[in-house]
Amino acid sequence: MSKTLYLFYLTCVCLHSALPDIELWNAFIDGDKEAFSVLFRRFYPLLFQYGSKITTDNALLEDTIQELFLELWRKQPAQRLLSVKAYLLQALKFKLYKTFRNKNLISSLDEDGFVFELSSETLLIDSEEDIERSQKIFAALDQLSPRQKEVIYLKIYKGLSYEEVSDVMQLNYQVVRNLLYTALKAFKKLCALLAIQLIFLTVSFC
Numbered sequence: 001m002s003k004t005l006y007l008f009y010l011t012c013v014c015l016h017s018a019l020p021d022i023e024l025w026n027a028f029i030d031g032d033k034e035a036f037s038v039l040f041r042r043f044y045p046l047l048f049q050y051g052s053k054i055t056t057d058n059a060l061l062e063d064t065i066q067e068l069f070l071e072l073w074r075k076q077p078a079q080r081l082l083s084v085k086a087y088l089l090q091a092l093k094f095k096l097y098k099t100f101r102n103k104n105l106i107s108s109l110d111e112d113g114f115v116f117e118l119s120s121e122t123l124l125i126d127s128e129e130d131i132e133r134s135q136k137i138f139a140a141l142d143q144l145s146p147r148q149k150e151v152i153y154l155k156i157y158k159g160l161s162y163e164e165v166s167d168v169m170q171l172n173y174q175v176v177r178n179l180l181y182t183a184l185k186a187f188k189k190l191c192a193l194l195a196i197q198l199i200f201l202t203v204s205f206c
Contacts (some may be wrong), residue, residue, distance in 0.1 A: 021084040029078055040069050047092050053153060064095050086164035136171055138150050140187050149182035
């Protein structure tokens, strides 16, 4: 590849990387190969993080994400989306559960747990007091239902809108709001030390 062509290629990559999700998706379904490549690089980390809350089998998860994008490439979907993020997260969740069912790992979607793990970076743990506080957080999280854990992860830690969370979880908009409300209420009850943080979260997501 000549230097001129290489510079042109880099320019195209930069331009694609700067596109909003929806414009990037539209470019992909219009046949733009580079847009597809950028979509994969942009959403792979998020998909892996989300998938790791559903399964601890990293090899299975990586294969499933790759299969998801291969199917997208082969089928070349034509639908325009309101949220690429919600579409891909829901598609990954469906593929993982389908794999579980085929392997008889679960008998229904509701019986599968949502492994909610918070890193020390997420909790800003840098002292013994923070460690003690984090233990209370985990104790509170253990009392939540899988769906409550999932709605907190998607809405609070990943910043999805209520509409996007509804799409991912395949739940009614109001059900999602109720789930978040009951989850936060449970936190307040089970972990008094989180009161200030929970007030902030409640205000942020009303």
